[in-house]
Amino acid sequence: MAVPAPDRAFLFEKGRVSMDVNERIKALEEKLIEALKKVEDHNDLQQTKAEFLGKKAEISQIMKHMKDLPEEERPAFGKAINEGKQRFSELIERKREEIRRRELDQKLKQERIDVTLDAPDYTPGSVHIIHRIVEEIEDLFIGMGYRIEEGPEIETDEYNFERLNIPKDHPARDMQDTLYIDGERLLRTHTSPVQVRTMLRYGGGEPVKIICPGAVYRRDDDDATHSHQFYQIEGLVVDEHTTMSDLKGTLLRVAREMFGSDREIRLRPSYFPFTEPSVEVDVTCANCDGDGCGVCKQSGYIEILGAGMVNNAVLRMSGYDPERYQGFAFGLGIERIAMLRYGIEDIRHFYVNDLRFNRQFT
Amino acid sequence: MKVSLTWLNNYVSLKGIKPEELSQAITLRSQEVEDLSPLVDIEEGVTIGEVTGCRPHEEAEKLSVCTVDTGEKKRTIVCGADNVAEGQKVVVALPGAVLAGGMEIRETTIRGVHSEGMICSLSELGIDEKYHQEEGIHVLDPAAPIGSDALEYLAFNDTVLELDLTPNRADLLSMHGVAYEVAAIFGRNLSIPDPELITSEQANTVEIETQTEGCQSYYGRVLEEATIGPSPRWMQARLIAAGIRPINNIVDVTNYVMLETGQPLHAFDYDALRSDRIVVRDAREGESFVTLDEEARTLKAGDVLITDGERPIALGGVMGGLDTEVTSSTRSILLEAATFDPARIRRTSSRLDLKSESSMRFERGVDPQKTRYALDRAAALIAIYASAAVRDGVQNVDRHARGPRDVTLSLNTLNKVLGSNYEAPAVRDVFNRLRFPYDEEDEVFTVHVPSRRQDVNTYQDLIEEVGRLMDYNALPDTLPTTLSIGGLSSRQKLRRHLRRTLSGLGLFETMTYSLRDVSRIDDLTLENGKPVELSKPLSREHHALVRTPLHGMVDVAAYNRARKQESIHLFEIGKQYTSEAERERLGLLMSGPYHHHRWRPTPPTDFFTLKGVIEALRQALNLPRFHYEAITLENYHPHQTARIYCKGKSIGHIGKLHPEYVEPQGLEDVYVAELDIESLEALQQEDYTYAPVSPYPGVRRDIALLVDDDVPAEALKDSLASVMPDRLQSSHVFDVYTGEKIEAGKKSIAIRLTLADPEGTLRSEDVDALIAEGVEALSREHGAQQR
């Protein structure tokens, strides 16, 4: 028989077996704790685990002695060993978690970014400010039950002038210098022909409640306040009981939608061949609130549109009986609205499309 | 119309009305006041002096040292004008006076001589040079009282109200008309005196004959023994206030009376007429006539000529002739007051570009009741201010219908149109103030419109008169009671959809001019055609209507590139204008980094970037699949351009612009596309179609092929789809390779297929069979070899 190992002698001291095992495990545990402190990474941990829990580990060696113990002591002995192994595992796993954690932290640290760096350019483009305002006005009127009508930009003298009560040689033709294509065809100088076309289509038998947006053209040299092409919206309501007060109330809503809910409007007599009476409409200057300033040329008001009650001659030429129907019409230039609203100083900006300009209305 | 308030005050008292109040009231109830300002912007310190001594300045050749008696003292004044001389009565600005333009007069020493004021020219008083031709200081007449206010003496102490007249109010082109208007606005009395004319024994023997409808009336008077000279100071000042240059007493009176009454007048040198006849006739086509501005005019048949029976003496209503002009040696005068067909005057004056004070009034129509009045008034003034004798009698032809126009308006109609609640007394008051006679029965007014108001012809015109004088701002704010359903048409919805989608994708909407240089009109289009051109173009750049929005967009790109903008991604809803139609077109342009990452690599923007935007748009609009077919198109890259089809119909094109086209504009790598909006609208599916999502997972397989380089990927995918129509969920090319290891003229292409059976899970052997079938089809149809 081989000389027993010193442990063995120690273990076999009668009557003290269990306690000795416990102490021994305890000692091993402290040794493990010490060993784990030196563990740096998973590799070290693997080694330490093999050292303390592997087949050759001391605790495994001790286990081999169980068969030498009296029957009645074996359960206690086994329990002590298993509990010990359990604790060792826990310690090792705790360490493993600690390493995993640390390594992850390390990895995340590598992923540190400068959160103030520029984002890629996913910014939206923009709808042109003129169309944006047109849509805003359209929506206001759709809400009031209007439909939106459109018509050709290449018009005839008949629809652009004659049916609007502006015969040839009428002084009012000076008010709108016209770009002609030939003797009969021209670029429309206003969107009013759409009103005529719509009334003719309706056939004189039903009310009309429309707005007509679109590009119009005048023989003008382009400068800061003049453009040979610009955008207009006209409105027309024809019914048996459409009044000038209805026009006034409607325009007040337009002015407030465009320039703010605290604006007031002012109607001044004017003249357009297709309306009678005719008015020009001013809105209180938003810059000075009506006190007078440079923007409004000290008047406190800024002209925004022209309007009036549809001239009976126009109704008649459009197939509506003036004995039964009456109506109002108005027209406003969108560029002018935009210029007033945003303080844009040059009408050409709208047509140049400098992206630094367009981008401001994203 | 520029209105002198001093003059106006002769007809209607402005007592108690501040000029600003007057201006405001006229703006709100009549016409827009464009300007309100003093005739001469000098408050005080300008007096009349007499030059009692004048010697050359010892140290300055061009200066004179004057002694000027200004009443309260004798002043030494250094003067630089050549025309200063002893004995003159002059205008002196005293120290402390602030002249027009802000120059303050101070006592000062000029080259060693102390000067106590300034002797003024008219320009220094703020009278524009167009109203006088004086060089140097203004010399007053010897009767000018020393020490009195010079501005008052010159009648320059006036305020001028400038009305921006609408073309309908011809009546306001006269002081009388303005007086009627102001009297109506303020409810004041009006006094317009009749002319006081004393005639001689001698009879007016001029025979007048009109042979044309173009002349509606012609009145003539003859004056003799006139002394031509300057008109009185007050008349000159009023003419200047009205914007007309004083010339001589005869011409000034005709202008003055025109301003007063609105009736243009003309004075002929009676002795220059070759007969004692006036014959008004149509001009003959091509006839020549020298107007008093010394221009030879070629006339047309529609022009109206005044002749002396032998030769033309005036272009009726537009301008007199040079031969019969009143000059300083004129003694006898034939004074004309006539009316002409407004349309014919308008045509003549527009054609000859001769817009005058007189043609402007004739075009708008003058009051036929004022013609005789104006003639007599002018004769009376010439009699006084040119010491002329007026021959007895007026010769005339007058075709105007007489009698007032009756227009009827009921109180009910008035309120129904205005939406007001006005009562009969208020309406009566308005008509009374307007001096419109009327009859009233059961609240129906029959108004006898005076001839001065040619613009009032219908009841709507009367409603305007009441509405404006009651102030439109007194009306309530109501909304139309018409019940209707508002909304957008499908085209309007589509446009909004396009705008939202494309701006969401990072594109900027542009708006560019429709008129362009005609020579470039077809540069970028699929189809060419006859351009629509202006008959009188604005300029070379604005000459013809565009055929695609792309032109303007390329300009926008060049403009922005020149300003260092990197990413230029644009869209525009524009039009293709042809003689037959206007078709809406969507233009797209992309150049420069898209979704730019800046500090890390960004994929280059190329054909496929723009194609991707188009495909995104297609999906957003719920349109069927697009097909792209390579084409060549002028000004486009010969190998990167395609026509776009949907459901077999061409709907537009996409391509890279040719480097030779864009480089001169400072651009490179510009991709554009154009889509026909009408086609997009027609292709839009009315609504979504739903199919349940299959619970069975799809199977993914990749196949790698070797095919001829010119086989389009789309053709390969189409073949696969036709072999396995109900199994192939999707197919994507995920790799294309040419070059090393691939024989010339071939390419390697890898396609990833997703296959699924909506009824169940596909078995592996079924997939294998389908793939084999697909590969077989690709080989058969495109000569593809599986790799």
Ligand SMILES: [Zn+2]
């Ligand atoms: Zn203001």
